[in-house]
Amino acid sequence: MxxxxxxxxxxxxxxxxxxxxxxxxxxxxxxxxxxxxxxxxxxxxxxxxxxxxxxxxxxxxxxxxxxxxxxxxxxxxxxxxxxxxxxxxxxxxxxxxxxxxxxxxxxxxxxxxxxxxxxxxxxxxxxxxxxxxxxxxxxxxxxxxxxxxxxxxxxxxxxxxRFIQGALFRKMVTVFGQHKEIGAIVRDLGQACAHDESAMLSWFVNRVKEIDPEVFPLVQEVSSxxxxxxxxxxxxxxxxxxxxxxxxxxxxxxxxxxxxxxxxxxxxxxxxxxxxxxxxxxxxxxxxxxxxxxxxxxxxxxxxxHDANVLAEKLNIRKDFGDEKTLETLSDIIDRLDGDIINDAGKKLWKLRLFFKPVEVVKFLLKKGVKEDILFESDSLNLKK
Ligand SMILES: Nc1ncnc2c1ncn2[C@@H]1O[C@H](COP(=O)(O)OP(=O)(O)OP(=O)(O)O)[C@@H](O)[C@H]1O
Ligand SMILES: [Mg+2]
The missing domain is CATH 3.40.50.300 (P-loop containing nucleotide triphosphate hydrolases)
Structure with missing residues (x-):
């Protein structure tokens, strides 16, 4: 082959x-x-x-x-x-x-x-x-x-x-189908809960817990x-x-x-x-x-x-800061940055910078790995002509 x-x-x-x-x-x-x-x-x-x-x-x-x-x-x-x-x-x-x-x-x-x-x-x-x-x-x-x-x-x-439900259970079948006891249950799920489809997952989760508690975390992992x-x-x-x-x-x-x-x-x-x-x-x-x-x-x-580096290439970063709410949101993002990335004094400076060089602030945030919608223009794809 x-x-x-x-x-x-x-x-x-x-x-x-x-x-x-x-x-x-x-x-x-x-x-x-x-x-x-x-x-x-x-x-x-x-x-x-x-x-x-x-x-x-x-x-x-x-x-x-x-x-x-x-x-x-x-x-x-x-x-x-x-x-x-x-x-x-x-x-x-x-x-x-x-x-x-x-x-x-x-x-x-x-x-x-x-x-x-x-x-x-x-x-x-x-x-x-x-x-x-x-x-x-x-x-x-x-x-x-x-x-x-x-x-x-x-x-x-x-x-x-129904599609989401079907796809999730199909995924469960692919993952758990090989397990001796759980395999049989997961293949039979539809029939076991024919009267109440929405109870399927909780029923399945409880059965898995009973049969093989060690496998249980994997059910959550597959869903999430x-x-x-x-x-x-x-x-x-x-x-x-x-x-x-x-x-x-x-x-x-x-x-x-x-x-x-x-x-x-x-x-x-x-x-x-x-x-x-x-x-x-x-x-x-x-x-x-x-x-x-x-x-x-x-x-x-x-x-x-994508990660922030690729995004900086692919999307146009924000240049319009006319609306007060945008500045407020950016300021909140700076506040939420990890203390290991930047200390409180640094945060204060970058927040002040928002009022005279906002584009630099956006570039700084991108460099620090922040990837939020607000960092980019709303009509912001970098289209080639
Ligand atoms: N945003 C839209 N505005 C107006 N009409 C739309 C829009 N999106 C789809 N349509 C119309 O809906 C019809 C069906 O679209 P499409 O073929 O993409 O559906 P589909 O989900 O792929 O269908 P199928 O299940 O048959 O594959 C098309 O004729 C199209 O004109
Ligand atoms: Mg189609």
Missing amino acids: SELQKKCSHILAVAGGKGGVGKSIFSVTLSTTLAMMGYRVIVVDLDLGGANLHTYLGVMDRMPSLFHFIHKKVKSLNDIVVKTPIANLSFISGAHYSPAMSNPAAELKVKLIRHLYALDADFIVIDLGAGMDLSTLDFFIFSDRGFLVTVPEPGAVMNAY RFQPFLVLNRIAHEQAQRLVSTLTGHCSNKYAVEIKYLGNLPDVKQLTSFLLDVPGFLKSTAGKAYFLSLKSVVRRFLIDL
């Missing part, structure tokens, strides 16, 4: 549970934005039963696709990577349907995942299908970070909860390491907040999963005129508000991902 070297450490999966909520559009706009920042990005259509990314990217469907990889017509995923009209953005198509694709066997799934990691890119964005069949859940949990996209409709939000991002689609900023606290609160209380909300994307009717060129939508006048919100989402994602 040829050795595959892991080359990409940022596989990002986009899922949502429900169909039609905007997963594919977001996969394309997220990938395009990262590519515009100079990252080398490959977007992969892993909606294996309903591939449509090629149309959104305006790429013809007569090209190599996952079909050729799955049916061993090519050896490596590299052979089916195609360029898109966007600099730095390549694409792996899921076009051409075959039954083996919509429901890949376990070995094929593992092979696909290994080959994805061996692709040479800064980011690989995988667009997943609707629903929560095992392959969708597996691609989500094997990625480095998952984005959950939903719209503000009860059905979609309910599916998003599972940190999907949440993006709300087709909703105005003002309406988003309540929905966010319900969703994140529920996932935290019931499943001990901390979801990180990245922001909202507005509903833009004119998007339908760009369905054969979604990247073009971002550059259009009609797409202006969407792109602005998307840049905030990407900025928050990058702040979570």
